Amino acid sequence: MGVSYPIPYEMLKKWASETPDKVYLRQPVNRVVQEKTWSQVHDEVLRLASAFLAMGLQKGDVVAILGKNTAEWFITDFALGAAGLVPAPIYFTAGEETIRYVLEHSEAKAIVLGKLDDTAPAKAAIPDGMITISQPYDTLPCDHQMTELISRHEPLAKVNEPGMDDTFSLLYTSGTTGHPKGIVVTFRNIGYSSTKAVQALGYSSDDRLISYLPLAHITERAMVQHVGLFHGCTVSFVESLETFPDDVRNANPTVFISVPRLWMKFQSGILAKLPQKKLDLYLKIPILNSIVKKKIKKTLGLENARICGSGAAPISPAVLEWFCTLGIDITEGFGMSETSGLVAVQYPFKRAKIGTLGKPSNGSEIKISSDGELMISGDCVVKEYYKDPQQTSETFKDGWLCTGDKGEIDKDGCLRITGRVKELFKTGKGKYVAPVPIESLVLENPYIEQICVMGYGLPQPVAVVVLADDVTETVDNKTLRDSLANTLNKINGQLEAHEKLSHLVVADEPWTIENDLLTPTMKIRRNLLEKRYEELISRPTKGGVVMEREVA
Structure with missing residues (x-):
């Protein structure tokens, strides 16, 4: 039968009963924070659940959610679960083709629309009659x-009581190649992720979280939305990209989960105001050291963060070391959509273990196959790929998930990911x-924000890089080129002969969603980048550092 876990609605009801007047959700609207207590959210969830069923939707029907992170997103998701409906979140940045695909593939009967920067893709993709x-x-x-x-529906009288292996949600991957895959997440999966997987992190009702990474991604859904729900945390939201810094400071999070690209943007922003040489000098002076560290943490909104985390993609150990010098210890975690969230985490943080992802979370097992592939087992592993038995049979074998990641386990049992198979x-x-x-080695250079190493069929690999924001405006050309050339020479000295980079190409424009x-989720689409730069990197150069416009 397996282990049983609480279901999300049970936890909502628990906090609404035990702490009815405590603020749960904080939503900024026109720069005014609107707060909802646990009892208010509970009431709205039951009323919305009743409304969904009154529309003629039936237990098991799929309902898509398309919009930015808001208090209403949480309430919609909880209401669907309470009504026995199946949420299918869609990334709010998704284009017309992706939205249409998810709606058709999931056979969604309805869609809930929230905050969107551009409504045109949704308008074109939503079929008549939905x-x-x-x-x-x-x-x-x-x-x-x-x-x-x-406002016009009474609270739902009989809430759905799912079994552990019933479908909690359909989760569609961000689609690094081709169409996104639909993943069937069960109530066992989300229950495990919200309890056992995060025990080492010590969440409590005193914690304050901030939700801003896409809720269509398992990291945000599990590690913020549902961990916050299961542990009674207060959750704040962001009003816009422009207000993000103020909103983080206002939220004053005790746990802050992010992705490598944002940590690198934080780094480049700090260095733009306080160049490395000056920063190093200040940190060497005892009386200034603590003042500088405290000011930087306060500016970022992280002065009270007991946990800073990074996940969803690899982050350079050099970036983690750099933040350590500022007193910001970033714990790295690992998980996948197919593991419904966290599998391993480097916590309590140990500086000597930077570059590893820590040990498996409670209840998860990992092993490395004979060809170096990371394999995972436990209640974290999802049921199947939706409507894709072939992919399911190829990926889930004898109770183990074949991750596609190459990994190593060190003598202390800590996991390290070394690439994709x-x-x-x-x-x-x-x-x-x-x-x-x-x-990872190239990203040690703070002027570089994005990188893709490629070179199929070439004599040697080539690195195409994107510079951090405003670098060309704040750093003179000679200093920049010298820094990049030094990085190239340094890392080539650490690589095997066949791995050495022939040159670095500095791309003209950033890679964006x-x-x-x-x-x-800010991962590079490697196949599209290789196609885009295929001709460019094949052209002969003198090596070293070249700008895209110089060889285009």
Whole structure:
């Protein structure tokens, strides 16, 4: 039968009963924070659940959610679960093709629309006749308005009571290649992720979280939304990209989870105001050391953060070391959509273990196959890929998830990811190269924000890099080129002959979600980057550092 865990609605009811007047959700609207208590959220969830069923939706029906992170997103998700409906979140940055695919593949009967920067893709993708519900933000005209539905329906009398192996949600991957995969997450999976997987992190009702990474991604859904729900935490939201710094400071989080790209933006922002030489000098002076560290933490909004975390993609150990010098210890965690969240975490933080992902979380097992692939087992592992028995049989074998990641386990039992099994490429010399470890070395240079090492069929690999914001405006050309050249020479000195980079190409424009070169979770779309730069990196150069415009 397996272990049983609380279901999300049980936890909502628990906190609404035990701490009815405690603030649960904090939503900034027009720079005023609107607060909802546990009892208010509980009441709205039951009323919205009743409204969903009154529309004719039936237990097991799929309902899509498309919008930015808001208090209403949480309430919508909880209401769907209470009504026995299955949420299918869609990334709010998704284009028309992806939205249409998810709606068709999931066979969604309805869609809830929230805050969107661009409503055109949704308008083009939503089929005629689909039930539409709008959250209280500027979005598409809809059949129903969430606020009105809540006001005119009585709370649901009989809440759905799912079994552990019933479907909690359909989760669609961010699609690094091709169409996103639909993943069936069960109530056992989310229960495990919200309890056992995070025991080492010591969450409590005193913790304050901030929700801003896409809720369509398992990291945010499990580690913020549902961990916050299961442990009674207060959760704040962000109003916009422009207000993000103020909103983080206002939230004053005790746990702050982010992705490598944002940590690197924080780093470049600090260095733009306080160059490395001056920063090093200040940190050497005892009376200034603590003042500088405290000011930086306060500026970032992290002065009271007991845990700072990084996940969803690899982060350079050099970046983690750099933040350590400022008194900001970033604990790295590992998980996948297929593991419904966290599998391993480097906590309590140990500086000597930077570069590892810590030990498996309570209840998860890991092992390395004979060909170096990381395998995972336990209640974290999801049920299957939706409507894809072939992919399911290839990925889930004898109770183990074949992750596709190459990994190592050190003598202390700590996990290290060394690349992707399928990301190896063969150079023209017939030698295989793993790009991820090389990319991690290049990212030690603080002027570089993004990188992709490629070189299938070439004599030697090439690194295409994107500079951090404003670098070309704040750093003179000679200093920049010298720094990049030194990085190239340094890392080539650490690599095997067949891995050495022939040169660095500095790209003209950043890789973004909008130009489709990043997934919504900020991972590079390696296949699209290789296609985009294929001709460019094949052109002969004198080596060293070259700008894209110089060889284009």
